[in-house]
Amino acid sequence: MQRNIQELKKLSNELRFDVVDMIYKSKDGHPGPALGIADLVTALYFSEMKIDPRDPYKPDRDRFILSKGHACPVVYAALAKLDYFSDELLPTLRTCDSILQG
Incomplete structure (x- = not known):
């Protein structure tokens, strides 16, 4: 999905906020x-990569x-923003039994 530069900048800042929040809580x-x-992650995941959270194992x-x-x-x-999993899991970064071990 192509997005304009303003959308990508906004998404990138949202990801930064999530990162700081996750690390602070952990x-x-x-x-x-x-x-x-x-x-870089914003540009790839939200604009360039051919991915689909509804079909995460798609061969191509x-x-x-x-x-x-x-x-x-x-x-x-x-x-999480792309709905691969719930954003409610983000605060579980580096906790026991979390899928987000990092």
Whole structure:
């Protein structure tokens, strides 16, 4: 889905807010890496990548490989905004039994 630059900037700032909130609530983590790639993740997930939360295992979907583990909260925030899972899970970052171990 193509979006205009203003929409992408707004989404990127929303992801940054989610990152800070997740890390604050978890009392653990490094916000810098996630905040630093928020624009990149926003552009890819909300404008460029061919993905569909209704069919997450589609064989010809695009894939994003993140090698910088400390940045994963921004990917979690993007996936929640895209409805891959509920945003109610975001505050569970790094808690026992959470799918968001980061």
